Amino acid sequence: MISINNLTKKKVSAVFLKGVAKIVLKGENTGKGKELSIVLIEAPAIKKLNQKYRKKNKPTDVLSFPAFVSKSGLRRTGKCEEDFLGEIVICPKEVKKNAKENKMAFKKELAFVLIHGILHLLGYSHEGLKKEAEIMDKKTEKYLFKINL
Template sequence: MQIETDIRNWPDGAWEELAGRAGDAAAQVEPALGNPRLEASVLFTSDTEVHTLNREWRDRDKPTNVLSFPMIERGDLLSLPPDGPPELLGDIALAHETCAREAAEKAISLADHATHLIVHGLLHLAGHDHVDSDDQAEAMEALEIKALALMGLADPYGDRN
């Protein structure tokens, strides 16, 4: 999977590299993300822009930490052959102010929190969700925990247990 980044209104950092490493880790726990034809984009932007996207596309009039816009249904993703032209998996947008505030509240670095949110967003693009049932949420969280552990990052849900 190739990940394109667009960085606006974020502090200086290795955000492009971070997104690539998060994509590699997500592909290790969700094999469908390892398809070489896949392309995803990650937009590092402001709360204002994410608020606008959230209002326009999800009818929610507030910013949020991460938005995911999948372009492929899960069944189509799973049956996508590895050979052929590039296929857009979808887009992810991260809101700087919300991410920075949440990272501070969790006493973790912005980079670590952004890594978690990119993994979370990529799993959404791959068809995973956490809103319909506790089982669904636990399965998605388990994949996130596993991907982050591959990167040497702590369980972001450890405070829930």
Template sequence: MSIEINNESGASVDERAIGLVARHVLDSLGINPLAELSILVVDEAAMSTLHKQWLGLDGPTDVMAFPMDTLDDKPGLETDPGPSLLGDVILCPSVAARQAAAAGHSTDAELFLLTTHGVLHLLGYDHDEPEEEREMFELQSRLVTGWAEATGRGPVRTPLPGTAGEKRG
């Protein structure tokens, strides 16, 4: 599995751990080990530009996801999905830092949560409808909590279904 991380934000982030949590999500969901993923870490100005360009919304957001190849169904349901370019996850550590303070955990923990959230979006999960939101946020919580426990990182407070709204992309 190829996970490329490019930090253009100027902020110090644990790139290795971000890559490991992304790998944990993909492995846990049975995604082909030849799949490719790109993670870009940007500052607020760059994230604001992307947010406006792609979603028509002003200001920065915490995470955005840009899928490349689509999977026919949710992960784990394919017999052999084959290698694919999953897409790009864009993270903004300064927005993550503010959210981390509000959530009562570290900026690293928030970035792990946002990485998981972005990867799930690349895999076709969404939270536009209440049922989709519940499915995505419950899976996100299980994945992040499992990773944090297995690696001794955390705690990571994961949002409950019904709290996605404006917070996560």
């Protein structure tokens, strides 16, 4: 089950978000019946979360909160034993700002950050190793292509 909780004034299609999430989860072979929470919040709220968890005193477009992290810190083992994967928090205002800066449609930027967030929940990282970042970038592009964006 993929739950969507929009706490903003911006209208965002829950059907679109769920569709993107399902494509990524299926593509990553997470198994059936996985649960994921997607929350849309305003800039001040995500700024507080970003400060608390990443020590960055500014708003960001997306944060991922995995429900489980293996001993190695990475999860990428194919099927997941846990039913609840975690929560992705997205700030539509920041997504819109980034879309404008990147000369990209809002919908594509939104899909990008959601894919990015899900990959983080599944243990992928772009921090530190260049190879890891390349893997994450390739997967993101693959899923954007699959959803025709």
